[in-house]
Every structure is written in structure tokens, then in C-alpha cells.
Amino acid sequence: MTPPQVKRSGLLLSAGAQRRQRVACMLGRGFLFAVASVSAVAVLFIFVYIVRDAVPFFSWERLREFFTSTRWYPSGSPPEFGALAIIYGSAMVTVGAVVVAVPLGIAAAVCLSDVLPFGARQIVKPVIEILAAIPSVAYGFFALVVFAPLLQEHGGRVLAVMVWLLGLPLTALAVLVLSDMLARLLGRHGQKGPQGVFAAMLGCLFIGVLIWLSRRAAAMHIDSGTNALNVALILGIMALPTVVSVSEDALQAAGRELREGSYALGATRAETLLNVIVPAASGGISAAVILGFMRAIGETMVVWMASGNAAQLPQPLYNFFMPVRTLTATIAGDMGEADHVTGSARYHVLFVMALVLLLISFACNSVSEWIIWRRRKRLGV
Amino acid sequence: MKRYVVSGTMAALLALPQIVGAGETKLVLDGSTTVGPLAKAFAEYFMQQNPGVKISVSESGSGNGAKSLLNGTCDIATMSRAMKPEEVAAAATKGVNVVAHVVAVDALPVLVHPSNPVENLTMQQLKDIYLGTITNWKEVGGPNLRIVKISRDTNSGTYECFEELVMNKEKMANDVEYVGSNGAVRQRVMSTRGAIGYAGLAFVDRKVKALKINGVAPCAVTARNKTYPIARPLYMYTNGEPKKGSTLERFIHLYKTKKGHELVEEIGFVPVE
Numbered sequence A: 001m002t003p004p005q006v007k008r009s010g011l012l013l014s015a016g017a018q019r020r021q022r023v024a025c026m027l028g029r030g031f032l033f034a035v036a037s038v039s040a041v042a043v044l045f046i047f048v049y050i051v052r053d054a055v056p057f058f059s060w061e062r063l064r065e066f067f068t069s070t071r072w073y074p075s076g077s078p079p080e081f082g083a084l085a086i087i088y089g090s091a092m093v094t095v096g097a098v099v100v101a102v103p104l105g106i107a108a109a110v111c112l113s114d115v116l117p118f119g120a121r122q123i124v125k126p127v128i129e130i131l132a133a134i135p136s137v138a139y140g141f142f143a144l145v146v147f148a149p150l151l152q153e154h155g156g157r158v159l160a161v162m163v164w165l166l167g168l169p170l171t172a173l174a175v176l177v178l179s180d181m182l183a184r185l186l187g188r189h190g191q192k193g194p195q196g197v198f199a200a201m202l203g204c205l206f207i208g209v210l211i212w213l214s215r216r217a218a219a220m221h222i223d224s225g226t227n228a229l230n231v232a233l234i235l236g237i238m239a240l241p242t243v244v245s246v247s248e249d250a251l252q253a254a255g256r257e258l259r260e261g262s263y264a265l266g267a268t269r270a271e272t273l274l275n276v277i278v279p280a281a282s283g284g285i286s287a288a289v290i291l292g293f294m295r296a297i298g299e300t301m302v303v304w305m306a307s308g309n310a311a312q313l314p315q316p317l318y319n320f321f322m323p324v325r326t327l328t329a330t331i332a333g334d335m336g337e338a339d340h341v342t343g344s345a346r347y348h349v350l351f352v353m354a355l356v357l358l359l360i361s362f363a364c365n366s367v368s369e370w371i372i373w374r375r376r377k378r379l380g381v
Numbered sequence B: 001m002k003r004y005v006v007s008g009t010m011a012a013l014l015a016l017p018q019i020v021g022a023g024e025t026k027l028v029l030d031g032s033t034t035v036g037p038l039a040k041a042f043a044e045y046f047m048q049q050n051p052g053v054k055i056s057v058s059e060s061g062s063g064n065g066a067k068s069l070l071n072g073t074c075d076i077a078t079m080s081r082a083m084k085p086e087e088v089a090a091a092a093t094k095g096v097n098v099v100a101h102v103v104a105v106d107a108l109p110v111l112v113h114p115s116n117p118v119e120n121l122t123m124q125q126l127k128d129i130y131l132g133t134i135t136n137w138k139e140v141g142g143p144n145l146r147i148v149k150i151s152r153d154t155n156s157g158t159y160e161c162f163e164e165l166v167m168n169k170e171k172m173a174n175d176v177e178y179v180g181s182n183g184a185v186r187q188r189v190m191s192t193r194g195a196i197g198y199a200g201l202a203f204v205d206r207k208v209k210a211l212k213i214n215g216v217a218p219c220a221v222t223a224r225n226k227t228y229p230i231a232r233p234l235y236m237y238t239n240g241e242p243k244k245g246s247t248l249e250r251f252i253h254l255y256k257t258k259k260g261h262e263l264v265e266e267i268g269f270v271p272v273e
Helices: A015-057 A060-068 A084-115 A118-133 A136-185 A192-218 A228-253 A256-264 A269-280 A282-298 A301-306 A327-334 A344-379 B002-023 B036-049 B062-071 B085-093 B123-131 B157-165 B182-191 B220-224 B247-256 B258-267
Strands: B025-031 B053-058 B076-079 B098-107 B110-112 B148-152 B177-179 B195-198 B231-239
Touching: A015 A060, A015 A344, A060 A084, A060 A344, A084 A118, A084 A228, A084 A269, A084 A282, A084 A327, A118 A228, A136 A192, A136 A228, A136 A301, A136 B182, A228 A282, A228 A301, A256 A269, A269 A282, A282 A344, A301 A327, A327 A344, B025 B036, B025 B062, B025 B247, B036 B053, B036 B076, B036 B247, B036 B258, B062 B076, B062 B085, B062 B157, B062 B231, B076 B247, B085 B098, B098 B220, B098 B247, B110 B182, B123 B148, B148 B157, B148 B182, B177 B182, B182 B195, B231 B247, B247 B258
Parallel strands: B025 B053, B025 B076, B148 B177, B148 B195
Antiparallel strands: B076 B231, B098 B231, B110 B195
């Protein structure tokens, strides 16, 4: 009699099938690893090639001239490669862009996540994200053809409008806060009459200051519309969608429980936002600020077309009405003449500029990572 | 199965233009934004006369045009300056034999805003303006306005010509604004009251005003007889002498024909024999 066959469970694999399974698994993982590492390797290669072509420029006198001299004459005889004014120009327009984008962006994100009703949010968020889809050359074209002549012909009026646009919300905020504080000081807190009087007085005072400021602004005359102010404003608008998106994600990630807990303890919406939600989302908000900064410093088309490209330090240093030159525009503008064979120092100095930009990006990334790491450590996550 | 059919059809559609286009002759031109309008006019006329020839014209600057010719990415390099000795030497090391063809003569008019009452500048005054010694229009007989100096970027043959003929290789002031093309110079000057700039003859129209230099106004006659001080020849460079009867040779020699002269004059340059 034949022994009864052992019933094979359909779930067990034969030895051959198991081996094949393991090989297929390894191949699949290897393939995915290779694909994923292509991007890391590409970044590494970019870094290596930039360093390789920047190093021939390095010599003590040349580097000292690069970082301390403001005379940029690559085609002169003898050529001078002083990039201080160019680095300052990059820094200036980036700081301007960040000053425009960050307050607006964080305020917009707070508004989107906590203040606007859901229906309005569904409309406003895609509109802000469309700003990110506009090509930068369109922004540059607008800055050169529309905004620059506007600043030249009606510079005073544009500046006066800006004073009012910025001043009115700040005034409203300041009047409310200060009248409250004054009433508390004088012991008449909660009484509508006296508090209203304080608010009216403060309001008149601030509006008076605004009127004086706007008169001063309207009297200004801008010689050249392609200047640092033009570029800083446009770069700020370009960086805005980035800041808004990332900040809003960070604010949403703070979670409903945090908000409900705060409201349950009796806090008003303003108190919840300022004291609970924004600090909880501070890591994401700093990441958003750094992303906006990196967007602004790396932008080429807008600055090439609309910054004036004058390699000079503005007089005085905070004068945004003078044309400036940035690192990115210099690389784009000088690339054609700086041929690999025909002009060596001129070619390598552009790579030194690219290296400076790369190092700034790495530094920003590292700062961003450090902020997130420090927050995690503090929260014990 | 359906997936394969769809992707197969897409691949075939993408390959179609390559198969269809294989029978045409192609000419690629790259280089100066000054010679660009002339190259485009020639190309349009030539393509009309010779269907089956495709000519593409890019304007990335004389320097970039020379680079393209050396790298073999263009057939003709249009340049508004002569090739530098270093560029010729680099070409020799790459086995490229550069041959120059002078297709027209251009004058560099100095442009100001139409509302500017100044009519004439001497070469020395022009040089002093760009050096930064003269900073206000009232010093040369104009209104009390700061002079906004516009220059072409250093990629450009127009810039090199100005640097050589006007600045005598001296360095411009560091508040000079640089723009990327002749069209951009014209755009800046026509919208800025205190602006001064230089471009090609082709870019002078009613929206900007061309100054007289040393009493001579820029135009075809004065450019040809060298009385206008800032004048230069316009080049087309090829790799080697073009073969007799080839499309390239017929295109290059357009500038000698009667129709070519007409096109050159229409653009505003001065025809040559």
C-alpha cells in the first residue's frame, strides 16, 4: 500500500520558488535604490564639477580681490574681478524679497488655515498657487516693461500708495492694542466711552503720521526704474506662494486637538493663534522662510532683466532706488564671452560665483534641518 | 495589450517628424543681436526662394555665436565684431577653419529720450559720460536730470565695438546699467527721461532720438564714408570657405546680390559689394 500523500498547504513555497522569490526581491530593491540614488549622485556630480572648475581661480590675491573689491571689469585690461558689490546686490534683493514675502506669506497662511471659511479657502488657495506657476521670464518682462516705467514716471505716487497700503492695517492694529493698554493703565478698562476716545485720538495721531510720510514719499523722484526695489518686490511676489504653502501645511499639522484644547481653556481666537498655534508650527514656518529665501537668491531671469545690472555698492547702503547686480545675473550675462579655452580667469570666476551660491544653499538647508532637529529634541519626539 | 498599442503609437508619432524632416537642408545661424534682424530677413527671403531649406536664426550674442561655431552647433556665426585672436586660435585647435564674410556696415547711433533737447555730443563728452566724469545732463546743455547710462552686456559685439572706438579700452563707471540686447537698450531709453544708450542703426525709430557725434548724424552715407566716428563692419563666419553651389554658399553670397542690398538697406545697415 502506498503511504498517504502528505497534504501540501498551498501557502508553503518549494525551495526553488523561495530562491527565485529572494532573487527577485533583491533585484527589485537594488533597482529602486539605483533610481533613488540617481538624484543624490547628480547633486554630488554638480558639486564636484563646480568645485573642479572654480579651483583654478583660487589664489590668495585673487580671492582677496574677489571678496573685498567692488570693481568688476572682467573684460578690461588688466581684468578686475572684484565681486563685493555683486554679492551685496544679491544679499540686498534677497533681504528685500524676504521682507516682502515673509510677513505677507505667514499672515496669508494664518488666514487660510484659521480665519477664512472653508468655501473661501477652496478658492483662495489655488489662486495663490497659480502665482507659483507663472514662468519667471513673464515676471521679468512685467518688471522691465510695466513696472520700471511706472516707477520712473509715477515713482512718488507708487511709493505713497505703498505707504498707505502698509500703514493702514498697521495703524488699525496699533490703535486697537494701544487704546486697550491705555484704558487698562488709567483704570477705565471695559468702559466703551473713554476707550473709544483713546482709540479716536490715537487714530488721528497715526493717520497724521501716515499723511506726512506719504507726502514725503510722493515728493521722491526715481531716476531709473530698473533698481533693487523693483526686483525685491517682484522676487517677494515670486517667493510668496512657497512661503504660504509650506506655512499653511505646518499650521494645519498643528492639529485640531491643540486648537480645541486652547479654546476649551477660554482663549480667544487671536490668543490661540498667537500663543499656541504659531509657536507649535514654528518649525514648519522657519522651513517656509528658508525656502522663500532660497527661491529669491537663486532667481536669474527677473534680476537679469530688471535689476539694472550695475556692479556698484548703493550710496547709502540701504538705498533701494539704485540699480544693483546679482551673482545669478552675472553668471548668465558673462557666460558667452567666458569661453573655456579663450579666457581662463573669466571663465573660472563664474564658477567661483556658482560655488558661492551653492554654499549659501547648503548653509540654508543645514540651518533648516538644525531648526527642525532642535524642535524635535525639545518636544522629546 | 492596450497599453502597448498606445505607447507604440505615441513612439511612432514622435519619430515621424524625424523621418519627414530628413529630406530637408537645414542651416543654423547663431550670434549677434545686431546682425540678427539682417540674418532673419535673409533667411525669410531665402526660404521663400528655396522651399525645402529650413533656416533657424538665434541671437545669443556675438561671443556665444563664435562659441557655437567652434563647437559645431551652428553653421554660420553672425558677429558684430571681428573674431578675437584667442577665438581663432581656439578654433584652430578644434580643427575649425574660420572664414570671415563682411555682409554689411553698421553705425552705432547714440540714443536718448525724445524729450531730451541735447542734439550733439563730442566723442570726448560721450566718453566722459560713460566714464562717470559727467553725471548730469545740464553739464552738456540739457535739463537738470541725472544721466542714466545704459550699455550692452559684455557678451555683445556692440559693446566691444563701443569699448574700442569710444572708451579706448578704458573702464566704464560702475553705475552703468547693462542690458541683454539692442532691443532692450531701445526699450530702456524710450521709457527713461534721463537715459543715454547705444544700439544698432536698425533700432532707431520715432520712439528714440539719435544724437549727432562731432556734428555728424548716423546714417548709411556717413557710416560708409567713415565720417561718423562709431561705425563697424558686420560679419558672418563660416567653417571653411563654403563649397561652390551649396546652399550655404548661396545664402552667404546673398549680401552681394541686388535683393540682398535691398534687404540690408531696409533694415538700416549699409550694403557692401
